[in-house]
Amino acid sequence: MAFSVKDKSSVALGSHAYHKPMNSPIYTPSSSASSSSSSYMLRPPPPCLAHASRNLKCPLLLPQAICTSQKKYPCFGAHVKASFNTNTLKNYTSARCSPWSSEAQFLVSNKALKRQLFSVGSLATPTAEGVPDTTLIGDDKIGVLLLNLGGPETLEDVQPFLFNLFADPDIIRLPRIFSFLQKPLAQFVSVARAPKSKEGYASIGGGSPLRRMTDAQAEELKKSLWEKNVPAKVYVGMRYWHPFTEEAIEQIKRDGITKLVILPLYPQFSISTSGSSLRLLESIFREDQYLINMQHTVIPSWYQREGYIKAMANLIEKELKSFDCPEEVMIFFSAHGVPLAYVEEAGDPYKAEMEECVDLIMEELETRKLTNACTLAYQSRVGPVEWLRPYTDETIVELGKKGVKSLLAVPISFVSEHIETLEEIDVEYKELALESGIENWGRVPALGCEPTFISDLADAVIESLPYVGAMAASDLEARQSLVPLGSVEELLAAYDSQRTELPPPVIVWEWGWTKSAETWNGRVAMLAVLLLLCYEVIADKGLLHQLGLWPSLR
Numbered sequence: 001m002a003f004s005v006k007d008k009s010s011v012a013l014g015s016h017a018y019h020k021p022m023n024s025p026i027y028t029p030s031s032s033a034s035s036s037s038s039s040y041m042l043r044p045p046p047p048c049l050a051h052a053s054r055n056l057k058c059p060l061l062l063p064q065a066i067c068t069s070q071k072k073y074p075c076f077g078a079h080v081k082a083s084f085n086t087n088t089l090k091n092y093t094s095a096r097c098s099p100w101s102s103e104a105q106f107l108v109s110n111k112a113l114k115r116q117l118f119s120v121g122s123l124a125t126p127t128a129e130g131v132p133d134t135t136l137i138g139d140d141k142i143g144v145l146l147l148n149l150g151g152p153e154t155l156e157d158v159q160p161f162l163f164n165l166f167a168d169p170d171i172i173r174l175p176r177i178f179s180f181l182q183k184p185l186a187q188f189v190s191v192a193r194a195p196k197s198k199e200g201y202a203s204i205g206g207g208s209p210l211r212r213m214t215d216a217q218a219e220e221l222k223k224s225l226w227e228k229n230v231p232a233k234v235y236v237g238m239r240y241w242h243p244f245t246e247e248a249i250e251q252i253k254r255d256g257i258t259k260l261v262i263l264p265l266y267p268q269f270s271i272s273t274s275g276s277s278l279r280l281l282e283s284i285f286r287e288d289q290y291l292i293n294m295q296h297t298v299i300p301s302w303y304q305r306e307g308y309i310k311a312m313a314n315l316i317e318k319e320l321k322s323f324d325c326p327e328e329v330m331i332f333f334s335a336h337g338v339p340l341a342y343v344e345e346a347g348d349p350y351k352a353e354m355e356e357c358v359d360l361i362m363e364e365l366e367t368r369k370l371t372n373a374c375t376l377a378y379q380s381r382v383g384p385v386e387w388l389r390p391y392t393d394e395t396i397v398e399l400g401k402k403g404v405k406s407l408l409a410v411p412i413s414f415v416s417e418h419i420e421t422l423e424e425i426d427v428e429y430k431e432l433a434l435e436s437g438i439e440n441w442g443r444v445p446a447l448g449c450e451p452t453f454i455s456d457l458a459d460a461v462i463e464s465l466p467y468v469g470a471m472a473a474s475d476l477e478a479r480q481s482l483v484p485l486g487s488v489e490e491l492l493a494a495y496d497s498q499r500t501e502l503p504p505p506v507i508v509w510e511w512g513w514t515k516s517a518e519t520w521n522g523r524v525a526m527l528a529v530l531l532l533l534c535y536e537v538i539a540d541k542g543l544l545h546q547l548g549l550w551p552s553l554r
């Protein structure tokens with residue numbers, strides 16, 4: 001028994017084609033998409049935006065993170081779809097004055113862009129022997145900076161780690177006039193959440209495996225690069241815990257790196273993950289003379305890459321075989337959620353990229369004659385606002401009710417094991433699934449150091465090398481040709497302008513225990529917390545002071 005939208009009698013959760021909004025958790029890739037994109041092409045224009053900071057007032061790093069070319073010309077050597085995604089970027093209208101807007105003038109036509117990108121792209125092609133063009137390396141010292149989230153290594157680390165996370169304005173997005181409350185709020189929320197989080201970390205051995213796993217990935221990536229004749233150093237920069245991004249940058253300076261490839265370890269781009277790390281880097285770069293002069297490029301997201309898609313498909317194929325009736329298993333993609341407002345108001349491409357990623361993996365499985373039904377849902381929501389739907393927990397219950405008997409969970413937004421795979425999926429969701437009538441449960445491991453995946457990351461780095469510093473050329477045409485800056489500027493301008501506003505209120509009021517009531521309760525609670533925090537700051541007394549959770553200002 002396989003479930004799909006083409007088979008509505010089996011599970012009637014509504015229609016669900018990839019390019020439509022995902023109202024229901026069940027979908028199968030649309031047949032047109034399958035047929036149009038079952039092959040991989042080698043040299044599409046890249047999504048990475050190359051920069052060198054020379055000749056620019058500031059290094060303009062962040063725009064590289066978000067590139068509209070991704071949908072139309074997916075990443076180096078990646079899957080090219082014939083049909084374009086209806087890109088969220090189309091919604092952006094305003095071009096504001098932002099730290100990045102100095103580039104808005106370099107708008108280019110896609111035609112010119114393609115022409116140049118194909119010719120520049122060919123520079124990156126490894127030779128037949130797999131040896132990259134050494135002129136790309138020359139006397140340069142090449143570094144690769146892996147960006148990741150970081151995780152507490154001991155239970156004592158949990159609360160300060162949470163503080164760092166909630167103090168990030170890309171995680172708790174306050175209107176600018178309330179930005180002075182960011183740290184007090186982070187203190188409050190981290191202290192309030194720490195006990196629950198500690199329980200989770202205690203149950204997976206007393207800390208996050210993230211540092212260990214990311215270090216191992218860095219080591220393997222370095223080996224792979226050297227094997228491919230690119231003698232690069234690989235650094236790890238975490239956003240919220242050791243080794244912090246700032247520490248990695250100091251090491252990069254000490255090592256005298258002259259060309260840096262920045263590679264967030266998140267396959268899909270989100271404002272809250274890669275975006276946050278890139279924003280931090282941008283501020284570090286802007287202040288530092290060495291970094292301003294160092295050439296760099298960013299690989300903003302790489303979920304479309306052949307190696308990544310194939311590696312994911314390999315893991316799924318292998319895990320399906322462990323079920324008694326593999327063809328009856330529903331493949332259950334579970335992605336880390338983000339608040340809905342990130343996507344709908346701030347223009348986060350995360351949801352669109354996630355859906356496309358799932359589509360590509362399913363298409364790859366189809367080419368292997370694996371036609372299982374699949375579902376995408378979002379997990380790990382935190383706080384009172386609405387997050388991306390469908391939620392993983394609700395979906396599991398719904399699938400149980402609809403008679404689904406076998407589920408294979410696939411963590412899709414992250415490439416290492418972490419608390420949300422080891423605790424949330426393996427323990428909480430498994431238990432919920434079994435209670436909901438699902439009889440057979442499996443989980444695909446995170447990619448970790450899977451060789452196909454690591455080798456593909458190395459290729460992504462190598463393919464990005466021609467773009468490192470390409471913007472340093474004062475040659476206007478080169479600058480114009482390499483980056484579809486107009487769209488990037490629009491995206492960032494829109495994203496940044498949204499930071500001044502809170503999400504709009506729920507317009508239609510419904511009585512009873514409804515979604516709108518839930519949302520409003522959350523907002524009222526948030527407002528009360530804000531007022532209490534204001535009181536603590538202004539009066540230098542209050543509940544937190546009494547509990548000793550607030551350092552006296554006097």
Ligand SMILES: C=CC1=C(C)c2cc3[nH]c(cc4nc(cc5[nH]c(cc1n2)c(C)c5CCC(=O)O)C(CCC(=O)O)=C4C)c(C)c3C=C
Binds near residue numbers: 171266336420
């Ligand atoms: C693509 C991955 C991730 C997105 C998107 C993301 C957004 C996001 N996360 C929080 C809040 C928390 N995240 C926490 C841990 C955590 N988050 C990710 C990844 C994404 N987060 C990972 C890999 C981890 C685990 C790290 C580890 O230690 O193993 C936590 C702490 C754990 C907990 O208490 O549950 C919080 C809190 C928000 C609010 C958010 C988007 C705005």
Ligand SMILES: [Fe+2]
Binds near residue numbers: 380
């Ligand atoms: Fe998270």
